[in-house]
Amino acid sequence: MIVQRVSYRDFRNIGAAEITLSPGVNVLIGNNAEGKTNALEGIYLMASGKSFRTPKERDMVKFGAESFEVTLDLLDARREQRLTFKAYSADSAKRRVCTKNGVPLPRISELLGVFRAVLFCPEHLAIVKAGPAERRAFLDVAICQLKPMYLKSLQRFQKILTQRNALLKQLADGEGDFSLLGILSEQLARECAFIYRTRADYIERLDAFVKRFFAELSADGGEGAGEIPSLRYLNSLKLSERLEEAEAQERYLERLTAGTAREIAAGATLYGSHKDDIEILLDGREARGFASQGQQRSLAL
Known part of the structure; x- marks a missing residue:
């Protein structure tokens, strides 16, 4: 299982970004408060269905934005898969939407096991x-x-x-x-x-x-x-x-x-x-x- 790309929209302090990853070890380098931990948080969100930093999804929405969206492309047994996680701010009445290959998942728990990751902090x-x-x-x-x-x-x-x-x-x-x-x-x-x-x-x-x-x-x-x-x-x-x-x-x-x-x-x-x-x-x-x-x-x- 290899993560190929991760894209972010209005996630924490990340307005719009895409990271292309290589097989093997990848290292994120940057100054303090530039979003390194936020980027990892978005990746782990796709594995566990929740943040390792906050129980409130609205806390992950960039200030002033209505929603955030994280998209993860991975290669699993030579098969490409795409996962998305979209959640809204406290001011919105809309509910979160998670998809697998474009198909909405009925429950957030359906993410578990699709992409497996171990967090160490x-x-x-x-x-x-x-x-x-x-x-x-x-x-x-x-x-x-x-x-x-x-x-x-x-x-x-x-x-x-x-x-x-x-x-x-x-x-x-x-x-x-x-x-x-x-x-x-x-x-x-x-x-x-x-x-x-x-x-x-x-x-x-x-x-x-x-x-x-x-x-x-x-x-x-x-x-x-x-x-x-x-x-x-x-x-x-x-x-x-x-x-x-x-x-x-x-x-x-x-x-x-x-x-x-x-x-x-x-x-x-x-x-x-x-x-x-x-x-x-x-x-x-x-x-x-x-x-x-x-x-x-x-x-x-």
Whole structure:
């Protein structure tokens, strides 16, 4: 998959521009505030369907303009494809429009997987020390580009989780229908099992890459030379063995059922994919507490 061209219209501080890219490494060079990060933001927008800098699309519209448009031409398996993303300012009643080869996409999530990209920015250097939510988000963004069905499962999971938490709060106040809790628990367990297997498979593959690339980064005998990094999936079931999806679903349902009293008292779901984390280790020790700043940067990279 090779990006051939990217064009911008009224995107951030870019009035009109087109960048033609070459296969291999491309470097953007310019003075401060000339739009280098904005150009990268536009490219990543086509991979993830959202900015890595703001949740508001209107913030990306050039001041005084009604809308922005980014167009990306790529070559995928000898087939040319064109993606466009158009969004409007806060003053406009029009909605965003995304197209693939000129055909409007019904949902922005349809962009995922068409063009895959990995973003690495200064904020990611803190991922080793960051909290579980940041590591889950980093993981989920990567998997969603590879498996669009994973995004749909995450969306269903979040919807069920919200409904279940609302019911638990009602039950804690002596209200709500207790019979609905079992139904929501079954639905939640099903999504948790799929998310568990998908995350476990991805982390296993990622672990192999981390070991290889960390060794290459420290091959010159610098900091970290000879040390072995590893990634460990910390799921809410605290499983050390790998389970098939059907068995994982049973385990999740058992845990949710057994913890009903505690969850009602807490008014929240205490077990599930929203409690997962990735443990980053260096020579078997938690990197967050033992790795140096340089080692943490290498691990993040």
